[in-house]
Amino acid sequence: MRTLITLWSFVRRDIKVAVSYRLQFFFQATAMLSICITFFFLTMMFSEVEANIDSLDKYGGSYFAFVTIGIAISNYVDFSLRTFSSSIRQAQMTGTFEAMMTTPASIGVIIGGSSLYPLLFTSFRSALLIFFGVFLFGIEIKLGSIGALGLVIILTVICTLALGIFSAGFIVLFHRGDPVTAAVSGLTWFLSGVIYPKEILPDWVQSIAAFLPVTHTLEALRLGLLQGASWDTQQNSIIGLALFAVITVPLSFLWFSWTIRRAKFAGALARY
């Protein structure tokens, strides 16, 4: 119970800081809207060839619907990682990281608490993008298994949290130059089928893409939201995400604890 209260105090802190920048929410919403408009008109430009792209059939045939979900999820992972690592870096620079480390709160609580708001905020951004796509630009939703969709979203959040913790470890150790965010963002765009169906990639590249959680999230959400896919159809994506989560979550916590120990040894917790 006490842990939950402490975690909530992180969220409350971050919401209050975010709300103090009043225009931020407005510009985030307009940014999502402008992404939607851009891809809506891009799709109109290719509307004649859209019907001939076989690899889109699996996802319902609409490139706009396909790319909106792709951008929403890649943006979610990318923005979560960036917000998370920048909040750790900022805490180092202002000295609040050292101040938090003098309290009896465990490293798990501090790092978990620091990640909650970035994850919630970016979830809101991505949901907003899909909301605009559906209600302003007419994406047709064929809802499949809600249980499977819910599990996919939860597992995606957990996988993103693990990646965020890896990223935060690099920030603690090297202060700048976090390779995790750059690698995950770059590979996701290239391999996971964000703006084009992954089926157009060579088979061996597709097998590499299977190691990225976003590949499974995109597959599951597109099938579950655009084609009304059942639990059975989603099973492989759920297993892929679950495997990634089971392996990376404990590793990420071990890595972060190690970087804290290393920073304490080097006397570098307060350096930036």
Added chain:
Amino acid sequence: MGRSSKGQCKIKAVTHSDPEISDAMISVRGVSKSFRKKSSIISTLRFWRPKQQIAALADVNIDLARGELVTLVGPNGAGKSTLLKIISTLIQPDSGTVFVDGKDVLKNPEDVKARIGYVLADERSFYWRLSCRENLRFFGSLQGLTSKWLEERIEVSSAMFGLGEYLDKEFMNLSTGQRQRLALARGLIADPPIVLFDEATRSLDPGRAERMRWIVKDLLVKTQGKSVLFASHDMEEVRAISDRSILMVNGSIASVGPFEQIEDRVREAFAEEARKETEEFTKLLETHGIVFDSEGGNS
């Protein structure tokens, strides 16, 4: 003394040990700490000691009894902050042991931190867009305080340092002295049995510094029986509050005792550091063809 860097202080290199106290609230035994001179990816990742290093602490032994106020005094770079950070688990020692109320800082860091209030010298370490109350509420919850008890402690610790009327003011709108007072309030919010102060009166005006010394000596130590380790380079402050003083020079303990007894050595240590820097500066000027006259002129 084992210090490897240049610029050894001329004070006689004798390592003094603080007399051992059987039920010490803080017990520091044989603690040494060095930092690497150069930073690289490999040196950041490895745990073994680099060849080029700067010794920050060398074989330090300190005991702090229950209800005792001990001042750590010494020139800048003497190792006072490093020692406080080791005690508060922010820095890991290379060797030696540190126990806080019987808990090992390496094996039970969370238990140690639950017993310590640490007032950082850095008064910026708050969330600038949050109010004082919101900042105290956040750090208080990390200390494990909840609901009514947390709100009560916020009121008490802020009133202690005259912050009552600023509680709902945003941190960024506070003066430097007010920020320092908020840091003091944060250090005491969980009512810890041990408090570490690191240059805590640095940004306070004389009146508030005096009040702060009264709070430390009369309220925290004499009335509430807390144990306090107070690092400072302000001689008058040290004289005013301490039961016992420890002079640190170049990472080692140079003297221990009532301030009146070690005052001459403290003055000598400060003067020596200043003299050393003046000599280095004079040499630098000479290399640029400027001859510095200690009587006040130059040619």
